[in-house]
Amino acid sequence: xxxxxxxxxxxxxxxxxxVTLRCSPKSGHDTxxxxxxxxxxxxxxxxxxxxxxxxxxxxFPDRFSGHQFPNYSSxxxxxxxxxxxxxxxxxxxxxxxxxxxxxxxxxxxxxxVV
Amino acid sequence: xxxxxxxxxxxNVAEGNPLTVKCxxxxxxNPYLFWYVQYPNRGLQFLLKYITGDNLVKGSYGxxxxxxxxxxxxxxxxxxxxxxxxxxxxxxxxxxxxYQLIWGAGTKLIIKP
Numbered sequence: 062x063x064x065x066x067x068x069x070x071x072x073x074x075x076x077x078x079x080v081t082l083r084c085s086p087k088s089g090h091d092t093x094x095x096x097x098x099x100x101x102x103x104x105x106x107x108x109x110x111x112x113x114x115x116x117x118x119x120x121f122p123d124r125f126s127g128h129q130f131p132n133y134s135s136x137x138x139x140x141x142x143x144x145x146x147x148x149x150x151x152x153x154x155x156x157x158x159x160x161x162x163x164x165x166x167x168x169x170x171x172x173x174v175v
Numbered sequence: 176x177x178x179x180x181x182x183x184x185x186x187n188v189a190e191g192n193p194l195t196v197k198c199x200x201x202x203x204x205n206p207y208l209f210w211y212v213q214y215p216n217r218g219l220q221f222l223l224k225y226i227t228g229d230n231l232v233k234g235s236y237g238x239x240x241x242x243x244x245x246x247x248x249x250x251x252x253x254x255x256x257x258x259x260x261x262x263x264x265x266x267x268x269x270x271x272x273x274y275q276l277i278w279g280a281g282t283k284l285i286i287k288p
Contacts, residue, residue: 103278117273168218
């Protein structure tokens with residue numbers, strides 16, 4: 062299957078810790094966007110990576126950072142975890158930053174902060 | 176401000192009946208509009224998109240949506256609902272400035288046998 066792969070699927074962390082989430086984009090896609098989806102809400106845009114650089118950023122603090130590798134895969138890092146960071150983190154890949162061809166989402170990583 | 180509204184938290188439809196899930200948007204420039212479906216504890220699955228062209232867009236699983244520029248709406252429709260269509264449906268619009276997707280709050284669709 063050449064869809065978007067996210068790891069891990071579930072994660073439990075303690076407040077104040079740091080976490081790294083990983084995403085492999087769909088084959089042929091070169092852009093990765095990250096979203097946070099709190100329970101019962103729509104996703105919120107965190108940031109987008111293209112050509113190994115952060116291109117766009119939503120309204121999230123600097124505790125949220127990322128990286129894109131030459132093979133287009135990406136990581137989302139969250140430092141100094143807060144209880145409010147508990148959410149489903151979704152990765153979406155696309156060809157180019159404009160999303161004209163649409164976005165393919167992974168199944169997400171469920172992060173629980175205790 | 177750019178936004179998406181899904182006015183109904185929940186829509187209940189009997190199996191076999193037509194369904195409509197409503198979405199209105201506010202965005203600068205030409206809208207790129209999307210519908211996604213989410214099953215419990217799963218990611219988002221693409222249903223259909225409107226970029227340009229015909230106002231009636233056909234998508235996956237028999238769903239379609241009608242783009243109405245004057246009413247700034249993009250309602251999701253299906254002629255005959257299935258119980259398996261029960262899920263959470265999200266409408267999204269692409270922000271023309273920074274290309275992020277702006278999402279509605281979601282509509283829970285319940286199809287009763």
